[in-house]
Amino acid sequence: MSSHATVRAASVDSAASLAEPLRTLLRSLGQIVLQKHAGTGVCVLAALALCDLRLACAALIGATTANVCALLGRAPFDAIRDGLAGFNGALAGLAAVTFCADSATAFALALLAAAFSAWLGTPLVRALSRANLAVYSAPCLAATWLWLALGAGGERAVAAASPMPAAVNATDAFAGLLSGLAQTVFASGALPGLVLLAGIAWSSRRAAAYALGGAALASALEYVLGAPGASFAAGLCGFNGALAALTASSLGPRAAICATMLAAALHLAAVRLGLPAMTAPFALAGWGVHLAWRLRPPRQPNHPPVR
Template sequence: MHAASTQAESAALRTLLRSLGQIVLQPNAFTGACLLAGWLLADPRLACAALMGATAANVSAVLAGYLEADTRDGLHGFNGALAGLAAFNVIADNATAAAVAILAATATAWFLEPWSRRLRANGLGVFSSPFLIVTWLWLPMITTAAPVTAAAAPQPFTAMQWVNGILGALAQPGFASGALPGLLVLLGIAAASRRHALWALIGAALANVAHVLLGATASSLDAGLLGFNGALSAIALADCGAAATLGGISVAVVLQAVASYFGWPAMTAPFVLASWSVQWCRHRFARGAAARESMKRIDPSRQLS
């Protein structure tokens, strides 16, 4: 009995860690542990938020009767983790943040299955879209207008800011910042896929350069805010070929720049929309190729008539 209980607890822990790993698109428990270590290093409050949200979403998925294999892979928990992180990142009061985190995480889980069926029918991945939709619904009720401040004078970009910008971009999908938390995330991604880790660095670096050329500030670069959508897009599209991946990174940069200009809380939306655009094009091309192949198989007697 004790051995069975220990195995169940170990399986639950692996599921929880895989849910955290899926934030950077890796169904890997070690990746999730690296993210958790990064949060503990950057801000323990974020670690509590992610664990709370992932647990609420996974429990909701079990109650809803979703596929157990998908739950074990972390597919039902990572949007809940992101919902929890967003709540604790925006709301200062811990009790209010916890209540919003649990409710939002539960909503992402119940919303996930019908939403994912619709997306799959069009060849699209779910990614963090449930988290975005749920967060956008409650965010206007919580946040207040930011005070208007005078524009800071342009500052030179240092080598350390570029390092922070690239590594910090890997921590930003989990609402953390800093080179060391980002390095832990990179280690976690590399443990699951060295190719994904390389593309994450490439995506973050290219996005950082592009945003700086578009006029981004040194402080935004230093915080890792410029490259995280590029990094996520690179990981998501790494299996689609270099051209598609670079195209997705470019789309993510443009969308993030537009959202930043208008002051929209885009979060990971540029990554999601950029990945969808590439997937949709590939899906349409595949359907067109299948239709042309079907036409070639028409009865020869009809072709000759």
């Protein structure tokens, strides 16, 4: 074999060896919106970069850290390959950059929280699998609530948002709806939301329809029940509904509607109590609806009347 052929073969082998870890990383980002698809992960990364490059960096750092920790902890290889070991790390990194005041501290917290979420994820997966339930974002929530309770991130200044008018026009409503999709990955804005919707549709058009419907229903419910217009515009009313609809979509439209309404109610209650709920309403709604549907009595077949 010539030297040129040897170099080409080595290049192909090197590219192949790098392709699978890259796909695993992208699937980790896609799993944030419950999609095991590298293309969805590309769109998640693009949506984050459109909103804030720091968010994109935090997601990559968190997912990589969690995947490495899961690998060292001998987590099931299938779970790592499918992105299930890395998405909570990505979420933990995003939460750190979102809620921490100082950038250097935020990225340090992103590493620590991602590692903690990976360490916590394996026993949580085992415990919840006994009830045939998914872990969702529970490891990220535990890691983030821990450092928030310890005051590790300091005080984050939040810019005051201008309130929306009492009557929301169609343009404002559509922008708020898309921003609700963006908020599933801690981003904001209509364009990041549109890119994220395209990413979900790349994996499944059915999933995209459920996510959009869940965000619309939850946003409408919370707005009607008194959520501020600024929260509606920022997408804070819709993201838990979008995720809840996605997680219950396998049970059918009625289950997705119930999960969305429950997530919206839990999120609104948490906001009024001043609690940092993040994605806890969606996780609780998902567990609740899956358990409730499992306990439903079986449907009786429709027999024709006896003559």
